[in-house]
Amino acid sequence: MSDEEMMEGGVQKKFCYVNRTAPYGTVYALESLEVVLIGAAFEQDVSVIFMDDGVFQLTKGQDTAGIGMKNFSPTYRALEMYDVEKLYVSKESLEARGLSEDDLLVDVEVKTAAEIRDLMEEQDVILTF
């Protein structure tokens, strides 16, 4: 397709971002967030999945004053404004980490591994971080 067609916004794909990495220890979580926002800016149909250590990205009460890094967790609360509203969290991953939905800073849908598998099958594009 030509650039012009893209500009007219005719093409919308289902983009799924899979977050499997804890924040701060590596740069993956922050990079993922940037790419999610880019997908949203191009008006794509965005889903974001948090599983394995990725669930730690959403913990409430992050305070990075002592480590000299930017606390980017408030940005997850702003995703709604970019029409990124499909946030899914792995049930098994929460349980293995002693966490519950109440420990998370945004409203999410908790899904089992089987449900996440089905969700992944529906996507046009999957990007994992």
Add this chain to the structure above:
Amino acid sequence: MLHTVNKSPFQKNTFESCIKHAAKGSAVLLIEDGVYAALKDSAVSAKVQQAMGDITFYALEPDVNARGLKGKVMDGINLVDYAGFVDLTVKFDRVQSWL
């Protein structure tokens, strides 16, 4: 000996390898993503509790707070600040950094 661990125990086997090789009387300091081993009621917390008899555990508080784990650290893990980190390196004759 003082051991430091900076990887999540849910993602890598670094923590497990460390406690398997840490001698009685040694200390393990959890830093960066290593602090997730300090979480209570997790899939690895039983392993930490089991090792507590022989090993003294510490976690770097700024890393705990950055990750929103304040109030979620299991009993028996000592929180230290950066000055406490330095004190530990002085107290023990050697440091092994598990990466």
